[in-house]
Amino acid sequence: MTPRTERQQQIEDAAYRVLERRGFAGATMLAIAREARASHETLYRWYGDKTGLFRALVVRNAEAVRQMLTTQIARGHDPMQTLARLGPDLVDLLTHPRAIALNRAAAADPGGDLAAAIAAAGRGTIGPLIAEVLVAARDRGALRFDDPQAALGLYLDLLVGDLQHRRVIGLDPPPDADQRQARAAQALDRLRRLLDGRDAA
Structure with a gap:
């Protein structure tokens, strides 16, 4: 450093x-x-300025997940294994106290600049990488779908649901490592069942 x-x-x-x-x-x-x-x-x-500083916080928050996905894609790793590895990390990223603090700050920003930065660094940067992994899984016959964006939305709904929202409004504590792993495994299992290329006819 x-x-x-x-x-x-x-x-x-x-x-x-x-x-x-x-x-x-x-x-x-x-x-x-x-x-x-x-x-x-x-x-x-x-x-x-202040928006630039907080935008940097958002980018740094997402960097480890972005790097992991980029490396996995570049090396041609099995996409389903990449999703299995991604799940707990993504739940951690989205529910970590720092991410929650940024989301609460975004809600209090009347200009919407911080919300735009969060969207750009999150769904706008990480989302396309996840979609690329999903398409790779489809190309290998592990999943079947027509619209990558719909598949991405389904995966994120299964993985995160309303958990981040509940964290932002203070209803839930951050999930621990075991809870993140269990949630990610359940989401991937449900994704396989819903988009299983072998069973879809």
């Missing part, structure tokens, strides 16, 4: 702490700079 990358991580950690204490409206660049013990000028130079 370079000194700049390490410093950015410290600033972004500070941004989450301020966000949790003050909400999106109160998470000003000045408050974040003070929390991170960084200069106001550094934050503006690196991130542009």
Whole structure:
């Protein structure tokens, strides 16, 4: 990790702490700079503005899942195994306290910029990769469907359902590792049953 990358991580950690204490409206660049013990000028130079900083948080949140999918696709790994590996990680990504904090902040952002950033880094970036894995599974005869976007929506509904929404409004705690694994396995099993190329006639 370079000194700049390490410093950015410290600033972004500070941004989450301020966000949790003050909400999106109160998470000003000045408050974040003070929390991170960084200069106001550094934050503006690196991130542009508050929306840019929070957009960077969203992108960093999704990066590990994006990299995993990109690597699996590039190496031609079995797509069903890739989905099995993806499921728990994706549930973790979408229900992690940091993701929930960002979603709550997006709901409080009247301009909608943060919501757009979340959509771009999530469904807009990760979604096409998952769809590519689903198409690869179809090409190998493991699944049958006509519309990749419909298949993607089905998979996400089976995997996540209303869990993220329930987390955002405070009804559910974050699922633990065993719960994430069980949920992912159940979603993949149901996906196989609903889109099983061998059984669909």
